[in-house]
Amino acid sequence: EAQVTQNPRYLITVTGKKLTVTCSQNMNHEYMSWYRQDPGLGLRQIYYSMNVEVTDKGDVPEGYKVSRKEKRNFPLILESPSPNQTSLYFCASSLLGATDTQYFGPGTRLTVL
Amino acid sequence: RKEVEQDPGPFNVPEGATVAFNCTYSNSASQSFFWYRQDCRKEPKLLMSVYSSGNEDGRFTAQLNRASQYISLLIRDSKLSDSATYLCVVSANFGNEKLTFGTGTRLTIIP
Numbered sequence: 001e002a003q004v005t006q007n008p009r010y011l012i013t014v015t016g017k018k019l020t021v022t023c024s025q026n027m028n029h030e031y032m033s034w035y036r037q038d039p040g041l042g043l044r045q046i047y048y049s050m051n052v053e054v055t056d057k058g059d060v061p062e063g064y065k066v067s068r069k070e071k072r073n074f075p076l077i078l079e080s081p082s083p084n085q086t087s088l089y090f091c092a093s094s095l096l097g098a099t100d101t102q103y104f105g106p107g108t109r110l111t112v113l
Numbered sequence: 114r115k116e117v118e119q120d121p122g123p124f125n126v127p128e129g130a131t132v133a134f135n136c137t138y139s140n141s142a143s144q145s146f147f148w149y150r151q152d153c154r155k156e157p158k159l160l161m162s163v164y165s166s167g168n169e170d171g172r173f174t175a176q177l178n179r180a181s182q183y184i185s186l187l188i189r190d191s192k193l194s195d196s197a198t199y200l201c202v203v204s205a206n207f208g209n210e211k212l213t214f215g216t217g218t219r220l221t222i223i224p
Contacts, residue, residue, distance in 0.1 A: 031210065040121075042216035043157070043200065050210055058211055090156055098210040099145040104156035 002027045006091050006105035013081060014113050021076045021108050023091030029103070031094045032074035033058065034066065036087040037107075043090065049074055050097065081112040114139050117203050119215035127223050130191050134218045136201030137183045145204035146177055146184045150197045151217065157200055160186075188220075196222045 004025045013019055025032065033048035035058075045058030049068040063085055065077040074093075078085060089108045094100035119136045126132045138146075146163035161168065163175040163184050174187040188195055201215035 033212070035214075040216065043214035045212055045214075048210060048212075056210070059213070098204040098212045101159045102149075102157070102212070104158070106156055107154075 002103075004091055004093055004103050004105035006089075006108050008108060009106060010109050012111045012113065015082055016080050019078050019081060019110075021078075021089060021091075021110070023074045023076065023105055024072050025074075025093040025103070026072065027093065027095070027103065028071065029093035029095050030071070031097045031100065032068065033092050033102075034064070034074070034076045035090045035092065036060065036085075037090065038087050046076070048098075081110075083112050086110060086112045115215075116140060116213045117201055117215040119199075119201050119218050121216055122219040124218065124220045125223055126191055126220065128191060128193060131187065131189045132191055132220065133185060133187045134199055134201075134220075135183050135185050136215050136218075137181075138201075138203045138213075139182070140203070140205060141179075141182060143182075143203045143205055146175075147202040147204075148173075148175060148184075148186050149200040149202055149214075151200055152197050160199070191222045193222050193224060196220060 007022045034046040035043045037043045044060045047066040049055045091105040092102040148160040149157040150160045151157040163177045167176045172189045176185045198217040198219045200217045
């Protein structure tokens with residue numbers, strides 16, 4: 001089944017404890033991206049990647065890192081999480097880029113205490 | 114001014130009615146436009162792309178007005194299953210692969 005998977009789906013952590021949210025797609029998509037969704041602010045793009053080893057900042061990259069070492073995986077890293085990073089996170093992928101249909105993962109609900 | 118603006122609603126509409134949403138965007142060089150649908154606590158899914166000439170998919174019609182910088186979504190003969198949040202999405206210039214989402218318009222269809 002063609003899909004985007006994210007893990008974990010739910011995470012409660014404490015300030016400053018490094019964490020990684022994984023994202024994987026099995027559709028051989030070139031483009032992958034991360035978003036956070038907050039009430040009243042909608043979905044905001046954190047980082048995106050056009051291909052392996054190519055990543056670019058979205059609208060809200062501060063406090064986040066990403067890597068794209070393999071085409072299928074695009075992990076989101078929070079080196080030192082803070083409470084303002086409490087949010088619902090979505091990973092998405094598309095065949096070629098921003099103008100293609102975006103396929104979203106099921107979301108990761110992160111709470112930073 | 115926000116890059117992409119939508120009326121958050123909620124829109125409470127009786128079943129069978131026609132409902133329309135607008136979305137305005139600020140970057141006149143924007144190239145691609147989409148409507149996504151998001152059910153409560155679920156991931157967004159593409160509803161339809163919006164083409165310059167307008168396009169229709171069953172009960173759904175999308176229009177683009179470049180001069181006034183807005184896109185619209187019309188839903189005819191609304192069904193209970195249409196209840197969701199509708200997200201307007203804009204892609205910037207060619208060569209810039211950033212996507213900007215509106216905050217969404219919440220629609221509830223009432224039996």
